[in-house]
Amino acid sequence: MDVAQVLHMNGGDGDYSYSNNSLLQRKVISMTKPIIDEALANLYSAMNFPxxxxxxxxxxxxxPNTLLVASELVKSVDKIRQKFGNDESPEIQIYLNDLPHNDFNTIFLSMSKFQKNLTNQMVSNSSSPCYISGVPGSFxxxxxxxxxxxxxxxxxxxMWLSRVPKMINTNKNNIYLSTTSPPCVIKAYREQFQSDFLTFLKYRAEEMVSGGRMVLTILGRQSDDPCSKECCYVWDLLATSLKDMVAEGLIEEEKLDSFNIPQYTPNPKEVSNEVEKEGSFVIDCLEVSEVNWDACTDNNLNLSKEDVQGYNMGKCMRAVAEPLVLSHFGDSIIEEVFKRYTDNIKISMSGEKTKLVNVTVSMTRIG
Amino acid sequence: MDVAQVLHMNGGDGDYSYSNNSLLQRKVISMTKPIIDEALANLYSAMNFPxxxxxxxxxxxxxPNTLLVASELVKSVDKIRQKFGNDESPEIQIYLNDLPHNDFNTIFLSMSKFQKNLTNQMVSNSSSPCYISGVPGSFxxxxxxxxxxxxxxxxxxxMWLSRVPKMINTNKNNIYLSTTSPPCVIKAYREQFQSDFLTFLKYRAEEMVSGGRMVLTILGRQSDDPCSKECCYVWDLLATSLKDMVAEGLIEEEKLDSFNIPQYTPNPKEVSNEVEKEGSFVIDCLEVSEVNWDACTDNNLNLSKEDVQGYNMGKCMRAVAEPLVLSHFGDSIIEEVFKRYTDNIKISMSGEKTKLVNVTVSMTRIG
Structure with a gap:
């Protein structure tokens, strides 16, 4: 699997688009806003109001999340500027980056509305415009x-890796780390994360000014065990759907065994280890938070609460995972896979409080 | 007509896409390359090898033209660097700008191939990477x-205006300037160009560094008369097709009368007048060149020479004009309009040497 070619959220604005199924991610963005505000305030004053x-x-x-982030950044700077009593707004350039298959056209088409809304929401009318551009490519x-x-x-x-880790054994019957994954598979996943995250830090260190700030929220875990349920359960439920279809002869077993999600959900220590190893940044803040699966529930569907929860988390995961599943298994089984996956999610959500763990790190470029 | 919403070349890579029908524009890019090279060489040395x-x-x-321009710019800088005996390549950032309906996704998907090709074509291996981003919005x-x-x-x-000029009279039976256009229509078109081009220069003056260079090639004319055949003929032939369809009851007359192409093809004097009026730039070079309509002919079609010429220029014009025609007249008449337009182009190309005029201006930001 060429991750850079395959990995992208579902584009457009249809029923299974990421655009319409990313309320959970939106919730996470709003949860981390205080950390962003603090980082920006420190940056702005430390750089003497650039x-x-x-x-x-x-x-x-x-x-909507893409330009939500952009508008939160601009509004945050405007508030900080006011707080410091600075009359002149800084000009802001925002680069929106994602892999080349990301749907940039849809972002760009909503930009004039975004600019208008932003102007209306700004504390002052004196604020400078914000310039936005799209940067395709792997980070x-x-x-x-x-x-x-x-x-x-x-x-x-x-948490998305640059590639599926190179494994000596297959990750039989699994599609991600699981309690039944062999140790060499776990090692391969961990090492791929370490190598990728170190690469990420190295390149950002080159690109950032001295004193620059970076705030990263990564889907992660609290536990030392990379196979703990908190981070693996959501993929386990997809694996179960796929395994059932193998048992029914709808999918070949080999096909399932060769499918692995290019993801690793680190704990805070794993994140800070790589930051320290790379050496160009100091960590200002490292936090763990949780978000319930039902954070992506909306009230627009005429369904029972239970159904809504399963349906929404199912669509949320479909918007994220469909391109990966599609490229590996083809389109003939897509509907059936995600129907079963949604059912599995619904059952699990009705039985227990299911949640995702976020690791957020805020750091400063030193030197 | 909201030009910023409607105007864009045909996207994708289909039969009528701009991507596959822009050989004429490619020819023009290559014709102006010496002017670009000179401007870049002057910039590079004047700024002391930044x-x-x-x-x-x-x-x-x-x-293909989009990334062709980008690669020509990078290669040109690399040659200049070598000529000046400078060991270190500058890092290059290229912003690709167009209106929001432009197909940026297709550009972004071809970027990894572009980067690979560029590396292979560079004179030296020591050259820095080139960073590309997309900037949606009106210039x-x-x-x-x-x-x-x-x-x-x-x-x-x-030559594309920010809007269809505000006219007191209708431009009856025409869709662009023509020998039968009333004087007030001609005035409205000219004034719209002057206002738009002045706005363009004013904003670029704000954005450019002192000593920065700008090279613009504009579809234009040599004559003092904005209704001269050299610049209006290509649209006259489309007007003829539309008029014929009005006569046959396929299009309503009012619909035709309210359709005007948001374009103005200036002569060199009109270009230099606005540059002088705005005052932030000095003109280094102002040239007129010509390109034959059959510059967009390729040899891949199994047609007679005459047919190929008409067919290709027809497709070239369709790739450019289809979104405008479609938004005004709807999709039911599109095939018929462009069939007739292509036939008209073919007849005119078989009878005379048809060409387009380019006005190229190279200037330096002063002050």
Whole structure:
């Protein structure tokens, strides 16, 4: 699997689009807002109220969350400016980055509305415009000019690996880490994360100005065990759907065994280890938070509460995982896989309080 | 007509896509290459070999021409660097700008191939990478941070106006300027160009560094008369097709009378007048060139020479004009309009040497 070619959220604005099924991710963005505000305030004062701020949202995806982040960043800077009693707004450039298959066209088409809304929401009318551009490419490569970026933000992107880890054994009957994964598979996943995250830090260190800030929220875990339920359960339920279809002869067993999600959900220690190893950043804050699966529930469907929860989390996961499943298994089984997956999610949500863990790290580029 | 919403080249890579029907525009790009090379060489030496060069291609469109321009810019800088005996390549940032309906997704998907090709074509292996981003928006607004851009390029874009000129009379039986256009219509078109081009220059002056260079190629004319055949004939032939369909009751007359192409093809004097009026730039070079309509002929079709010429120029014009025609007349008449238009082009090309006029201006940001 060429992750850079295959991995992207569902585009457009249809029923299974990421655009319409990313309320959970939106909730996470709003949860981390105080950390962003603090990082921006520190940046702004430490840099002595610069005339220009250049920011990047890495793994911006497509849909309302993309420009929500952009508008939160601009509004945050405007509030900080006012708080410090600075009359002149800085000009802000925001780079929206994601892999080339991300639906940038849909983002760009909503930009004039975004600019109008932003102007209306700003505390003052004196604020400068904000310039937005799209940057296609993997954040495991260089994306920007040297020493050009003041602030880097990323939410729910860095758990995606640059590739499926190279494994000696197959990860039989699993599609991600699980309690039944062999030790060498667990090792391969962990090492791939370490290598990818180190690469990410190295390139950002090159691109960021001294004193620049970076706030990253990564889908993660609290436990030391990378196979703990908190981070693996959501994929276990998809694996169960696929295994059932193998048992019924709808999917070949080999096909399932060769499918692995290119993701790793680190705990805080694993994140800070790599930051320390790379050496260009100091950590200002490292936090863990939780978000319930039903955070992506909306009230627009005429369904029972239980059904809504399963249905919404099912659609949320479909918007994220469909391109991966499609590229590996083909389109003939897609509907059936996600029907079963949604049912499994519904059953699990009715029996227990299911949640995702977020690791958020805020750091400063030193040197 | 909201030009910013309607105007864009045909996207994708289908039979009528701009991507597959822009050989004429490609020819024009290659014709103006010496002017670009000179401007870049002057920029590079005047700025004392900067470590970073930030460039913008305004009205970049989508398809092979878009990244052709980008790669020509990078290769040109690399040659200049070598000529001056400078060991270190500057880092290059290229902003690709077009209106929000431009197909940026298709550009972004071809970027990894572009980067690979570029590396292979470079004179040296020591050259820095080139960073590309997409900037959606009208170039009649601010697009970039203040004083951030070193080089601005635009080819075959600035003849497009920000809107259809406000006219007191209708431009009856015409869709663009023509020998039968009333004087007030001609005045309205000219004034719209003057106002738009002045706005363009004003914003670029804000965005460019002192000493920055700008090379613009505009579809134009040599004559003092804005209704001269050299610039109006190509639209006259489309008007004829539409008029014939009005006569046959396929299109309502009022519908035709309210359709006007948001374009103006200036002569060199009109271009230099606005540059002088705005005052932030000095003109280094102002040239007129011509390109034959059959420049967009390719040899891949199994047709007679005459047919190929008409067919290709027809497809080239369709790739450019279809979104405008479609938004005004609806999709029921599209095939018929462009069939007739292609036939008209074929007849005219068989009877005379038909050509387009390009006005190219190279200037330096002063002050």
């Amino acid at each position: 005339k220009t701020l250049i920011m990047a949202d890495l793994g911006c995806s497509s849909g 495991y490569t260089r994306l920007f000019l040297s020493k050009s970026i003041h602030f880097v933000y990323s939410s729910y992107s860095l | 470590k970073t060069l930030i460039m913008a291609d305004l009205g970049c469109s989508s398809g 009649y607004t601010r697009l970039f941070l203040s004083k951030s851009i070193h080089f601005v390029y635009s080819s075959y874009s600035l």
